[in-house]
Amino acid sequence: MECIFCKIINGDIPSYTVYEDDVVKAFLDINPTTNGNLLIVPKKHYENIIDIDLTTLNHINKVAKKLYSLLKEKLHIDGLTLIQNNGLGQEIKHYHLHLTPRYVDDNIKHSFNKDLLIDIKDVYQKLTSE
Numbered sequence: 001m002e003c004i005f006c007k008i009i010n011g012d013i014p015s016y017t018v019y020e021d022d023v024v025k026a027f028l029d030i031n032p033t034t035n036g037n038l039l040i041v042p043k044k045h046y047e048n049i050i051d052i053d054l055t056t057l058n059h060i061n062k063v064a065k066k067l068y069s070l071l072k073e074k075l076h077i078d079g080l081t082l083i084q085n086n087g088l089g090q091e092i093k094h095y096h097l098h099l100t101p102r103y104v105d106d107n108i109k110h111s112f113n114k115d116l117l118i119d120i121k122d123v124y125q126k127l128t129s130e
C-alpha cells in the first residue's frame, strides 16, 4: 500500500492527530500555510469527490464544523477557509479536506492568470448548452 494518508490512518506514519472517530482522522498538515492548518481524511481510501459517498462527505462536514469551533476557542482564529483539491492541484490521491485558519495579518493571496479568462457569457453558454 503506497498511499501516505492510508499509512497515517493505519498509524504506520506518525501524525499530530487532533480528532479521530470511526470514519475520519483529522491531523495537522506537515507543511502548513497558517497555524492550525488541518486535514480531515476519511479512513477509507477514496481518491476524490467523485468517488466518495455522500454519507462520508456529510460526516466530514460535521467534523469541519466541530474543528472550526475548536480552532476558534484554542487558537483564536479570525476565519476558516475550506479547500479540497481534485485532479490538478491534488498532491495526495486520497480524498482530504483542508481547513486553513485565517488570521488578520496572514497576507494570504490567491494569484491566478487573468489572461486565461474568457467572457462570462461564453462560459455560461458552454456550461448550459446540450
Ligand code: 5GP
Pocket: 004, 013, 015, 016, 027, 028, 029, 030, 031, 032, 039, 084, 085, 089, 090, 091, 092, 093
Ligand atoms: P493536496 O495538494 O493533495 O490537496 O494536499 C496534500 C497536503 O498533504 C499538503 O498540504 C501536504 O503538506 C500534506 N502532506 C503531505 N504529506 C504529509 C504527511 O506525511 N503528513 C502530513 N501531516 N501532511 C502531509
Ligand code: ZN
Pocket: 003, 004, 005, 006, 007, 044, 045, 046, 093, 094
Ligand atoms: Zn489512501
